[in-house]
Amino acid sequence: MAAKRARKHPVRETTIQDIAAHAGVSKATVSRVVNGVPTVAEDIAERVRASVAELGYTPSQTARSLSLGVSRTIGVLAPDLANPMFQQVLHGVHRAAAADGYRVLVADTLEDEAGETGAAQDIRNRTDALVLIAPRMTRPELLDLLPRVQPVAVVNRTTGRNAVVAQVDYAAGIQVLARHLVSLGHSRIAFLSGPEASRSNHERQHGLTAFREEHPGIEIMELAGGSSFEHGYDAWEAIRASGATAVIAFNDIVALGLLGRLDEEGVHVPEELSVTGFDDIPFSRFSAPPLTTMTVDLSGVGAAAWRELHAEMTGEERRDPVVFMPVLTVRGSTGPRA
Amino acid sequence: MAAKRARKHPVRETTIQDIAAHAGVSKATVSRVVNGVPTVAEDIAERVRASVAELGYTPSQTARSLSLGVSRTIGVLAPDLANPMFQQVLHGVHRAAAADGYRVLVADTLEDEAGETGAAQDIRNRTDALVLIAPRMTRPELLDLLPRVQPVAVVNRTTGRNAVVAQVDYAAGIQVLARHLVSLGHSRIAFLSGPEASRSNHERQHGLTAFREEHPGIEIMELAGGSSFEHGYDAWEAIRASGATAVIAFNDIVALGLLGRLDEEGVHVPEELSVTGFDDIPFSRFSAPPLTTMTVDLSGVGAAAWRELHAEMTGEERRDPVVFMPVLTVRGSTGPRA
DNA sequence: TTGAAAGCGCTAACAT
DNA sequence: ATGTTAGCGCTTTCAA
Numbered sequence A, B: 001m002a003a004k005r006a007r008k009h010p011v012r013e014t015t016i017q018d019i020a021a022h023a024g025v026s027k028a029t030v031s032r033v034v035n036g037v038p039t040v041a042e043d044i045a046e047r048v049r050a051s052v053a054e055l056g057y058t059p060s061q062t063a064r065s066l067s068l069g070v071s072r073t074i075g076v077l078a079p080d081l082a083n084p085m086f087q088q089v090l091h092g093v094h095r096a097a098a099a100d101g102y103r104v105l106v107a108d109t110l111e112d113e114a115g116e117t118g119a120a121q122d123i124r125n126r127t128d129a130l131v132l133i134a135p136r137m138t139r140p141e142l143l144d145l146l147p148r149v150q151p152v153a154v155v156n157r158t159t160g161r162n163a164v165v166a167q168v169d170y171a172a173g174i175q176v177l178a179r180h181l182v183s184l185g186h187s188r189i190a191f192l193s194g195p196e197a198s199r200s201n202h203e204r205q206h207g208l209t210a211f212r213e214e215h216p217g218i219e220i221m222e223l224a225g226g227s228s229f230e231h232g233y234d235a236w237e238a239i240r241a242s243g244a245t246a247v248i249a250f251n252d253i254v255a256l257g258l259l260g261r262l263d264e265e266g267v268h269v270p271e272e273l274s275v276t277g278f279d280d281i282p283f284s285r286f287s288a289p290p291l292t293t294m295t296v297d298l299s300g301v302g303a304a305a306w307r308e309l310h311a312e313m314t315g316e317e318r319r320d321p322v323v324f325m326p327v328l329t330v331r332g333s334t335g336p337r338a
Numbered sequence C: 001t002t003g004a005a006a007g008c009g010c011t012a013a014c015a016t
Numbered sequence D: 001a002t003g004t005t006a007g008c009g010c011t012t013t014c015a016a
Helices: A016-023 A027-034 A042-055 A061-068 A084-099 A116-124 A139-149 A170-183 A199-214 A229-234 A236-242 A252-265 A282-286 A298-313 B016-023 B027-034 B042-055 B061-068 B084-099 B116-124 B139-149 B170-183 B199-214 B229-234 B236-242 B252-265 B282-286 B298-313
Strands: A073-078 A103-108 A129-132 A152-155 A164-168 A188-192 A219-223 A246-249 A274-276 A293-295 A322-324 A327-329 B073-078 B103-108 B129-132 B152-155 B164-168 B188-192 B219-223 B246-249 B274-276 B293-295 B322-324 B327-329
Touching (some): A016 A042, A073 A116, A084 A103, A129 A298, A170 A188, A170 A293, A188 A236, A229 A252, A246 A252, A252 A274, A282 B252, B016 B042, B073 B084, B116 B139, B129 B139, B139 B152, B170 B199, B170 B246, B188 B236, B219 B236
Parallel strands (some): A073 A129, A129 A152, A152 A164, B246 B274
Antiparallel strands (some): A293 A327, B293 B327
């Protein structure tokens, strides 16, 4: 019986109640009209629509989400939004989710690596599902987090059956690259490795280990590296010292850095040295020479993550990881051994 | 007096009510503890925290948003998430907004250009504010939309005083480029224009018009173009026919396309032809030769958009557009006239 | 310091 | 076909 309590915060400009009053109907009827429920007399519906137009009403999606229990919004958490690789994945997720009428909330964890699980939770608490890209998260942390943010899709990591997974087969991909080089006659190959903590780097290493066993005559030397342009640029001395005639760079960025250095040093590619990258980032086709690399459909990975997630959300029980095979794209940076 | 009505939709796993019951306190107390309100006895607070931990409770941000009237989430609407330019802006917005504790919802309008205003509204209805990047929207549409999505920041368009604005001065930028070329001795310059509908292309055209007036001895020919790699690649014949000794491409992508073609045709850059781009996308420094271009701090534009928006949201009344001046970055693709 | 209850803006079950 | 009302899960006022 208490009087209406005043709220402090600025209230929404026009609500369903305003429309109801203006059109002389109940909130329920307005809701029906707005949502296209057909059981409303045409003249009433028309009146409601007129009020909506006149007052410029658009429904609060927040209220709608609370009432419905779903928001038709998903979250994407990535390590670094500035990185083209994650941008591609994001784009793929977005395109696929948008097609199903879902919005996407993004966040990265660059500034706050420690708060990764907290961020995941927070995002999940505003959305219906999560796409998680967390290459550096430890496995125990990951396995602890997953049950708390279901439904969740994980990109480029294995999770047992704790989440839907979309991933790239880096181990197989790097072997394709090695095979390509060997077929060109190279038998001393340098591998410029990536960051120590990177899971995808480990996969590449495992792939190469397998390759060595199958090809005893081929020597693949691993050189410490990283993932940046500079790492490639700076690797030249080590490569020269290794006597390799071909180099497999961790990724395209590194390869491009190396290419820049080789140009400065007057080393002809591919005549004196073959160079390969990985990822096929958009500009690898424009380098001089264009880069031979493994093309990875990152946008497809993102789309697949959504597809699997969506399937899970709609009750389907399919938790087999979808794995993407990178495909070899031969361009001008590789050639026969001198 | 009616019995509790059953809801159909799956209800939230653990709610504040569950914690309250488990800890033997009221919802209000749980809310206080969770939000760090200090007026709670330490032993009670401890009990609540224990329940939270035991039941794994995290508050529904949707309910919180509805109650609070704000979501601490903003929306970013861009034409195409696959485009590195918008990705950079998005990244800038995200970084800045995240620093202030805001989440960001993204969407693009590629699939549904017509629904652009609807999408803007929808996004705005789930967020506290909007960053709008809509280079192709007509001005009437834009001016009609803005009042309905306040507070809103608009990127790279003028809006009078109807919105907060962050923009790049393309007109001034292109004149810097022209001046650079003229200082190198060029007097016949081709401008590969961008898409007809693009506002930033118009600005470039205006800039060049002004330039021509100031430099009567210089001839700047406009060649129909576009914004893609192919447009640059295909422009070669027209350029050759024009007799130009230097070309200003609409942007870096176009310039890179042209560079690729020139390489194929055996035309030496910059000895036989100087080429410039615009934007300084990440890979322009790695092309052969590296591209002379105007560096645009797109991420800074995004950050500025947020900063202005945030100021507006917190009651400050500053609506002067913040304009970014591109800066000339001279690399290897330009040189003295032959 | 704590609790009861109103209210945020909507949807849907139920009654008419 | 339309209205009434009980929620959705929180926050906050007010009373105790």
